[in-house]
Structures are given as C-alpha cells and as structure tokens.
Amino acid sequence: MKNNKITSRADNFAKWYTDVVKSAQLAEYSSVKGCVILEPNGYAIWENMQKNMDKLFKDCGHSNVYLPVFIPESLLQKEGELVSGFAPEVAWITRGGSSVLEERLAFRPTSESLFCDYYKNKVKSYRDLPKLYNQWCSVVRWEKETRPFLRSREFLWQEGHTAHATAKEAQEETQRMLDVYKEFHERFLAIPVITGRKTEKEKFAGAEYTLTIETLMQNGICLQSGTSHYFGQKFAKAYDVKFLNEKNELDYVYQTSWGTTTRMIGAVIMVHGDDAGLVLPPRIAPKQVVIIGIGNVSEKVNEVYNTLKENNISVYIDDSDKTPGFKFAEAEVNGIPVRIEIGERDLAKNIITLVRRDTREKIEINVNENIAEVVEKLLETIHDDMFNRAKERMENRIYEARTLEEVNNIIENTPGFIKADWCGKEECELKYKEIHGIKSRCILENEKPLEGVCPVCGEKADKLVMWGIQY
Amino acid sequence: MKNNKITSRADNFAKWYTDVVKSAQLAEYSSVKGCVILEPNGYAIWENMQKNMDKLFKDCGHSNVYLPVFIPESLLQKEGELVSGFAPEVAWITRGGSSVLEERLAFRPTSESLFCDYYKNKVKSYRDLPKLYNQWCSVVRWEKETRPFLRSREFLWQEGHTAHATAKEAQEETQRMLDVYKEFHERFLAIPVITGRKTEKEKFAGAEYTLTIETLMQNGICLQSGTSHYFGQKFAKAYDVKFLNEKNELDYVYQTSWGTTTRMIGAVIMVHGDDAGLVLPPRIAPKQVVIIGIGNVSEKVNEVYNTLKENNISVYIDDSDKTPGFKFAEAEVNGIPVRIEIGERDLAKNIITLVRRDTREKIEINVNENIAEVVEKLLETIHDDMFNRAKERMENRIYEARTLEEVNNIIENTPGFIKADWCGKEECELKYKEIHGIKSRCILENEKPLEGVCPVCGEKADKLVMWGIQY
Numbered sequence: 001m002k003n004n005k006i007t008s009r010a011d012n013f014a015k016w017y018t019d020v021v022k023s024a025q026l027a028e029y030s031s032v033k034g035c036v037i038l039e040p041n042g043y044a045i046w047e048n049m050q051k052n053m054d055k056l057f058k059d060c061g062h063s064n065v066y067l068p069v070f071i072p073e074s075l076l077q078k079e080g081e082l083v084s085g086f087a088p089e090v091a092w093i094t095r096g097g098s099s100v101l102e103e104r105l106a107f108r109p110t111s112e113s114l115f116c117d118y119y120k121n122k123v124k125s126y127r128d129l130p131k132l133y134n135q136w137c138s139v140v141r142w143e144k145e146t147r148p149f150l151r152s153r154e155f156l157w158q159e160g161h162t163a164h165a166t167a168k169e170a171q172e173e174t175q176r177m178l179d180v181y182k183e184f185h186e187r188f189l190a191i192p193v194i195t196g197r198k199t200e201k202e203k204f205a206g207a208e209y210t211l212t213i214e215t216l217m218q219n220g221i222c223l224q225s226g227t228s229h230y231f232g233q234k235f236a237k238a239y240d241v242k243f244l245n246e247k248n249e250l251d252y253v254y255q256t257s258w259g260t261t262t263r264m265i266g267a268v269i270m271v272h273g274d275d276a277g278l279v280l281p282p283r284i285a286p287k288q289v290v291i292i293g294i295g296n297v298s299e300k301v302n303e304v305y306n307t308l309k310e311n312n313i314s315v316y317i318d319d320s321d322k323t324p325g326f327k328f329a330e331a332e333v334n335g336i337p338v339r340i341e342i343g344e345r346d347l348a349k350n351i352i353t354l355v356r357r358d359t360r361e362k363i364e365i366n367v368n369e370n371i372a373e374v375v376e377k378l379l380e381t382i383h384d385d386m387f388n389r390a391k392e393r394m395e396n397r398i399y400e401a402r403t404l405e406e407v408n409n410i411i412e413n414t415p416g417f418i419k420a421d422w423c424g425k426e427e428c429e430l431k432y433k434e435i436h437g438i439k440s441r442c443i444l445e446n447e448k449p450l451e452g453v454c455p456v457c458g459e460k461a462d463k464l465v466m467w468g469i470q471y
Numbered sequence: 472m473k474n475n476k477i478t479s480r481a482d483n484f485a486k487w488y489t490d491v492v493k494s495a496q497l498a499e500y501s502s503v504k505g506c507v508i509l510e511p512n513g514y515a516i517w518e519n520m521q522k523n524m525d526k527l528f529k530d531c532g533h534s535n536v537y538l539p540v541f542i543p544e545s546l547l548q549k550e551g552e553l554v555s556g557f558a559p560e561v562a563w564i565t566r567g568g569s570s571v572l573e574e575r576l577a578f579r580p581t582s583e584s585l586f587c588d589y590y591k592n593k594v595k596s597y598r599d600l601p602k603l604y605n606q607w608c609s610v611v612r613w614e615k616e617t618r619p620f621l622r623s624r625e626f627l628w629q630e631g632h633t634a635h636a637t638a639k640e641a642q643e644e645t646q647r648m649l650d651v652y653k654e655f656h657e658r659f660l661a662i663p664v665i666t667g668r669k670t671e672k673e674k675f676a677g678a679e680y681t682l683t684i685e686t687l688m689q690n691g692i693c694l695q696s697g698t699s700h701y702f703g704q705k706f707a708k709a710y711d712v713k714f715l716n717e718k719n720e721l722d723y724v725y726q727t728s729w730g731t732t733t734r735m736i737g738a739v740i741m742v743h744g745d746d747a748g749l750v751l752p753p754r755i756a757p758k759q760v761v762i763i764g765i766g767n768v769s770e771k772v773n774e775v776y777n778t779l780k781e782n783n784i785s786v787y788i789d790d791s792d793k794t795p796g797f798k799f800a801e802a803e804v805n806g807i808p809v810r811i812e813i814g815e816r817d818l819a820k821n822i823i824t825l826v827r828r829d830t831r832e833k834i835e836i837n838v839n840e841n842i843a844e845v846v847e848k849l850l851e852t853i854h855d856d857m858f859n860r861a862k863e864r865m866e867n868r869i870y871e872a873r874t875l876e877e878v879n880n881i882i883e884n885t886p887g888f889i890k891a892d893w894c895g896k897e898e899c900e901l902k903y904k905e906i907h908g909i910k911s912r913c914i915l916e917n918e919k920p921l922e923g924v925c926p927v928c929g930e931k932a933d934k935l936v937m938w939g940i941q942y
Binding site for chain 1: 503540561
C-alpha cells in the first residue's frame with residue numbers, strides 16, 4: 001500500500017503500471033491463465049463508467065438487451081470476413097454436461113452474428129427501424145499475452161448494434177457514437193482524444209469502415225480507446241436481414257456497431273497516474289473525497305462528512321487505526337481526488353486543510369466557509385486541470401514527419417503521435433512496422449497532407465495519417 | 472401486441488405465461504438452443520431490479536467485483552460435493568483459438584471455487600476480514616428444458632460471496648442476506664414470501680445449510696426465488712483459505728454465498744399478471760406512466776409530461792400514429808402501472824383521466840390538481856394494493872395437511888403451499904414426489920409441528936415443512 005512499492009515512471013513505465021494496478025488494488029491476477037480479477041476498487045471505476053456512458057447512450061435513444069454468450073459455429077461462419085478476423089481468437093465450448101455437442105459453440109468474441117439473427121426475426125418493415133440496441137457483457141478473445149485492463153482473454157465491454165432503413169442514417173449513427181465516446185472521454189475521464197478513420201488494414205473485420213478514438217499515454221504509447229463501425233448492408237446480406245421500405249420494396253438493413261471496454265481504466269491509469277500511484281478524474285472516482293482526522297476531532301469530521309454527503313459528494317472517513325501518514329499515502333495510491341485533513345491544532349485556529357491529489361497542492365480554508373461549495377468547485381477545477389494538462393501533454397507529443405528517418409528519430413527520442421502523409425498503399429503502411437512496430441492509428445480526414453508525398457515510396461499522397469506505437 | 476393474442480390464465484396458464492412474455496416483448500427465443508434473448512422491455516426490468524438490489528447490498532457494506540468466467544477443471548474439483556452437484560450441468564471449453572487446451576475450463580455454473588482461490592491470496596489475518604463481495608454476471612447450467620426467465624442454459628444473476636473470521640458472523644450474514652431478499656421482494660416486487668431452511672436433500676451442494684425465500688404463483692405453483700447458503704469452513708478447508716485470528720492462531724475462514732436471478736422477472740409475471748398481460752409493480756417498472764392524448768391536446772400532454780418528469784416519475788408519451796384503443800391495449804399488455812388519458816372533450820371540462828393497470832379503475836381528476844402528487848400517491852397505492860392482494864392470495868393457498876390423502880386432495884383441487892409434519896427421514900420426503908412431483912420447499916423453523924406425527928411413516932415428527940410443486 002505504501003508509495004515505495006511503486007516503481008517510478010521514468011525507471012520502468014511498464015513496471016510502474018502494474019505496481020499501480022496492484023497497489024491501488026484495481027485488479028489481481030487469477031489462477032485462470034490470461035484472465036484477471038477486477039477487485040472492488042477497479043470494478044467500482046467500471047461501474048461509474050457504465051453508469052455515465054449508459055446515460056449518454058439512453059439520451060440518444062438506445063435500449064439495453066442481453067443476447068446469449070454462445071454462438072453456434074454455423075451462425076458465426078455466415079459472414080466470411082468476420083470469421084477469418086476472429087477465428088484465431090475464439091474459445092470453443094464442445095461439451096455440455098456429460099454429452100459432446102453436435103455443433104460446437106463459440107464464446108462470443110463480439111455479437112454481430114447474434115444481433116443479425118435477432119433482427120432477422122424482428123424487423124419486417126421500415127416501421128420497425130431503427131433498432132438501437134446496446135449490450136453490457138463480457139467477451140473472450142484467446143490472447144497470448146495478458147496485461148490488466150489492456151489485454152486479457154476475457155474482458156468486460158459494451159457493444160452497440162444498430163439497424164437502419166438507410167445508409168445515411170446508419171452513417172450518421174456511426175459518427176454520433178464516435179462523438180459520444182469522445183464526449184465521454186473528455187467530460188468524464190478528462191482524457192483528450194484523436195479521432196479518425198482506420199485504414200483498410202486496421203479496420204474491423206467485416207466493416208465498410210471503422211472510426212476510432214485514439215489516446216496517448218504518458219510514455220508516448222497510443223491506445224485505441226473506442227471504435228465505431230459502419231457495416232453498410234454487408235452483414236444484412238450475409239444474415240438475410242430484410243425489410244419492406246417506404247416504397248414497399250424489399251431491402252437489406254444498414255448496420256453499425258460500436259464498442260468500448262475496461263481498457264479505458266488502463267487509459268485513466270496511464271494518462272493521469274503519477275509516481276505516487278493512481279490519480280482519478282473526479283467524475284468517475286468511486287470515492288471523490290476522503291476525510292482524515294488527527295487528534296480529538298471526530299465531531300468536526302462527522303459534520304463535514306454529513307455536509308458533503310448531503311450534497312451528493314462521494315465521501316468516506318478513514319477512521320482506521322493506521323497513522324495519519326499511512327492514511328495520506330493510501331489515499332494517494334488510490335487516487336482519491338481530494339483529501340481533507342482535520343487536525344486538532346489546526347481546528348483550534350479554525351483551519352481545515354484540503355489536499356488535491358492531482359497537484360498535491362494544500363488549500364487551507366476557514367471552518368466557517370461553505371465546505372460543500374468549496375469541494376464541489378475544487379472537484380470541477382481538478383477535472384478541468386487534469387484534462388488541460390493531459391491535452392497539453394498530448395499536443396506536445398504530436399509530431400510531423402516527412403521522412404522515415406524523422407519518424408525513427410521521434411520514436412527513439414520521445415514517442416507519440418506522428419503525422420505523416422500516406423499514398424494509400426498497404427505495403428507503405430507496413431513499412432512503418434519495421435520502426436519499433438509503428439502502426440497507423442487513423443486517417444485524419446479533416447486535415448490536408450503535409451507535402452502530398454508518401455515518405456515511403458515517394459509517390460503522391462492524398463491522405464494524412466496519424467501513426468504510433470500501440471498497446 | 473393486442474390482447475386477443477393472450478390465452479387466458481384459466482384456459483392454459485403455461486400458454487398464458489409465454490403469451491405475456493412474447494406480447495410484452497420481454498424475451499425472445501434465440502437460435503441458440505436453450506438460450507433466450509432479453510429484449511429491451513425485459514432487460515429494463517432487470518436493470519431496475521439490479522439498481523435497487525445493488526443499493527441494498529451496498530448499504531450493508533458489500534462491494535462488487537468481477538471474477539473470470541472460466542474455472543479450470545482441477546480448481547472446480549477441489550470441493551467434492553460442489554462438483555458432484557454441478558457436474559451434470561457444466562459446459563466445457565476445450566479449445567482456445569486453434570489449439571486444444573491442456574486443461575479444460577468450465578463456464579462458471581457458480582463461483583465458489585474462484586472466490587476461494589481469490590480469498591486464499593488476499594486474506595492473511597483477521598484484519599483482512601470480513602470480505603463482503605458480490606458479482607453480477609451470467610452463469611451457465613446445461614438444462615434440458617427451457618422456459619424464459621425460469622430456466623435456461625445461460626442466465627443472469629448476482630452471486631454474493633463472503634468470508635468471515637467467525638461462524639457466528641457468517642451465520643448472521645446468511646440470515647441478513649435472506650432478509651435483504653425478503654425486503655426486496657416485498658418493497659420492490661410487491662411479492663410476499665415464505666422463508667425457511669432447505670432440507671438436506673434440497674440444500675445447495677457443499678453448504679452446511681441453505682436458507683430460501685419461496686414465492687407462490689397464481690396457479691399455485693411454487694418458485695424458489697432466492698437462496699442464502701452457510702458454508703462453515705467446508706470450502707475454506709477444500710481450498711485452503713486460512714487466516715491468523717485475533718489469538719494469532721491459524722484458522723480457516725467461515726463463508727457464505729447467496730444469489731438471485733432473472734427468474735424474479737418470471738415471478739413478477741406470474742404473481743401479478745392478468746389476462747390482459749403484464750402488470751408491473753411501480754417501483755421496478757421501467758416506465759411508470761404513459762400519457763395518451765386524444766385530439767388536439769399536445770400542449771397539455773407536454774405540460775403533464777414535463778411536470779411528472781421533473782418529479783422523477785418515469786413517464787413517456789405515446790404519440791405514435793396508432794388509434795387510442797390500440798395504445799390503451801399496448802400499455803396494458805406492457806403492464807405500465809398508470810395510463811393518463813387526455814381527451815379534447817374531457818379537457819374542455821377540465822378533466823384528465825388516470826387509469827390504474829392493476830385494477831383498471833378510472834380516476835377523473837381536475838386539471839388544476841397537483842398531478843405529480845396525485846400520481847406519486849397513486850403509484851404508492853398501487854404498490855401496496857398489489858402486495859396486499861398477492862399476500863391474500865398466497866395466504867388463501869397455504870394449507871395444512873395431516874395425511875398424504877389430504878395432500879393429494881389439495882394438489883388436485885387448488886394447489887399451493889402445504890404445511891405438513893416431517894420426521895426428518897429422506898425416504899418420507901421422497902414419498903411426496905409421487906404426488907404430482909411435490910417437493911419440500913423449506914423447513915418452517917419458527918413454527919411448531921401440527922400434530923408431531925409424520926403423515927408418511929406415522930413416526931414422531933419434530934419439524935413442520937412447507938411442501939409444494941415447483942417450477
């Protein structure tokens with residue numbers, strides 16, 4: 001629980017990350033290979049993410065559903081690209097009770113096939129559209145390597161699946177949900193994002209195109225933090241999802257899907273954390289404030305606690321028998337946004353001390369001030385400051401490169417997002433991989449190429465692409 | 472969507488049930504054998520159940536966690552009774568990606584083994600206790616027969632798993648969570664319950680004892696609606712979960728587990744529903760009020776909508792192009808507790824009509840009345856009335872029987888809960904099964920035997936047992 005358990009970011013960022021995950025008790029390795037346990041502190045962050053994101057989904061008309069975890073192999077195989085994209089990662093159920101199954105069942109790696117199968121039965125006419133459904137569940141992808149929150153064989157996520165009567169509407173939905181993800185990252189996680197379109201190579205298997213939000217960790221490594229896919233009629237044709245349109249003609253529906261995962265917790269750790277541990281953005285912090293009394297001050301501690309609680313601030317009192325110093329350190333490791341210290345001697349002078357987790361700044365206030373108002377404002381300020389610092393850090397690490405040598409220099413010094421022109425050929429895209437495994441993050445559709453020349457082949461380039469090393 | 476789709480309860484209760492499930496769009500069969508789809512209307516009820524129950528859990532100190540869905544076979548096998556209890560129902564994952572797994576993995580049928588494995592690493596001393604964890608997830612049991620909400624191969628549930636330093640504390644927890652389930656059923660589902668202890672034959676595999684809440688459907692069939700298990704040190708010994716107690720001695724922890732499932736939605740349907748469809752208890756109804764305007768009244772409709780919304784009443788306007796009659800029927804099928812009809816002619820006379828779903832009673836109010844207050848009170852009244860009617864119905868169907876012939880007569884006429892003495896022998900318990908499959912529901916620990924004589928063997932009986940046919 002103590003700070004000295006945590007490796008510094010400068011010494012070893014990867015070790016720092018796992019130290020924070022363990023010290024803040026967010027997740028624990030399990031004896032199930034490739035799977036982690038989400039502990040109370042980690043799961044509570046996910047609950048807050050769920051609650052707030054779910055509200056954003058519902059505000060734009062989505063409903064939640066729950067579809068089976070099993071997908072019969074024959075159903076999964078109907079869409080060729082999806083299958084070839086996911087086949088190497090699927091876990092198979094082959095026995096139920098004492099009998100061998102006639103057809104093996106996939107543990108859902110994603111649910112396009114099941115939603116199509118469902119829509120096929122429910123959608124008859126344009127009046128049944130749009131279907132705007134979302135599902136919170138766990139999915140399995142048989143990964144080789146595990147890193148808590150970033151990559152594990154089973155993880156929690158939400159997957160939206162929608163069906164529409166027109167291509168235009170479905171494309172608008174694809175963009176809308178990307179915007180929701182962006183808003184969620186900025187407003188709740190205090191994380192700035194880069195948005196764009198995935199290249200053909202990096203898009204979701206089976207999608208016509210994939211939009212993405214990309215975030216930058218403090219070590220300059222990129223994280224794909226949410227994707228929104230437009231399917232056109234591809235899946236509808238594979239799964240035969242037809243409807244009568246307004247002209248009374250049979251047509252296939254137009255579909256989208258979009259998803260975010262517990263990996264966002266990893267982003268929160270690596271965007272905001274410091275050498276003392278976790279730093280939680282106030283709006284998703286399960287506990288926003290901790291009160292620590294020193295000496296005979298329990299009356300005041302309780303009074304402050306009640307005042308904050310009445311004002312819907314998530315607060316707790318650390319009245320354990322640990323020393324104040326230990327309590328301070330623990331609150332820091334756990335990333336509690338505001339620590340209130342009420343000391344006997346300070347109180348005699350009418351002083352209460354507030355300590356910000358993000359800056360560790362101490363703020364002395366008079367006991368007669370409106371503490372709920374002060375704390376509320378402070379939480380807002382902390383959020384804004386965290387976002388602005390993260391934004392500045394990200395912007396300082398967005399580079400422009402005109403040659404592969406420049407790309408290489410950037411990556412070897414201070415990696416980050418690298419803008420470079422691209423001709424559109426996959427062979428040129430792949431060439432970047434040789435430089436420390438760089439991949440394209442997204443095509444920046446609203447920006448013009450730097451020079452209009454591909455740094456790899458020297459040919460004409462009409463696209464500007466963001467490149468980077470990814471988790 | 473229309474009433475005439477629904478079979479009457481008197482004609483065929485089982486058909487009525489599936490008709491309601493389909494007409495109210497709660498669940499849909501999927502093409503995955505044995506699994507159903509929870510549709511928006513059904514899943515929204517589960518969300519409300521979750522939200523309210525989760526608050527009750529947290530109010531008594533529980534935290535949520537998420538443990539892997541996979542259980543290695545060797546881990547599952549450590550507790551012999553648990554394995555033999557669940558083995559016939561386990562689904563096995565044998566392949567991951569392209570390779571055959573060295574050890575096959577169970578899809579969790581329940582998570583005692585994983586929680587033990589987790590606690591083993593986390594609990595060192597009495598200071599680490601109690602561990603009060605809960606998990607919301609899906610579980611799989613390879614059932615032969617499927618009935619939406621009541622029985623399916625995959626279902627959603629919550630499973631609480633706690634570890635304590637003393638037997639007393641763990642036993643108190645077992646009782647506390649049963650009380651929470653009882654409170655939840657009464658206060659949110661408006662369903663009265665019978666509580667008691669399962670017989671040795673009916674208890675959870677591996678438990679020292681199992682407490683249960685049992686509910687009665689309108690057709691006199693019983694439903695086990697929630698169970699709470701005391702494990703003593705049985706699992707701790709199997710999984711080696713030790714801690715240093717206050718006397719600095721190594722001891723095994725004392726454990727409990729407790730669970731409820733989406734089956735509660737089935738109970739809501741069968742306790743409250745009528746021949747027109749679903750009747751939802753107001754406190755878990757996703758939509759509590761529907762407003763239907765007739766004629767040129769949109770201004771008033773919007774005004775009422777906004778007033779109710781501001782007062783945190785869950786309300787929607789049905790402004791579709793269907794006829795008022797169709798809208799009324801649809802709101803009835805879906806079980807919306809209160810329907811507000813605003814008609815042009817009524818409005819000219821300053822009248823708005825409220826219709827209760829449970830009694831179908833019409834209440835005319837003056838437009839100048841405080842409508843939010845009226846609706847709030849009406850929702851409370853509906854809840855209370857629904858509970859009282861269900862309670863009266865249940866009490867009218869609690870019988871006493873002194874001979875097996877009496878038991879048989881009751882079951883063949885109007886089945887329900889039957890109280891009869893029991894000597895404690897399993898062979899006598901099994902004898903009931905020959906009468907239309909009757910099983911013991913629970914031992915009524917706070918009640919004295921009727922005569923002190925077992926109706927089966929005629930020997931001394933010191934227990935009073937509740938018997939019934941179960942889903």
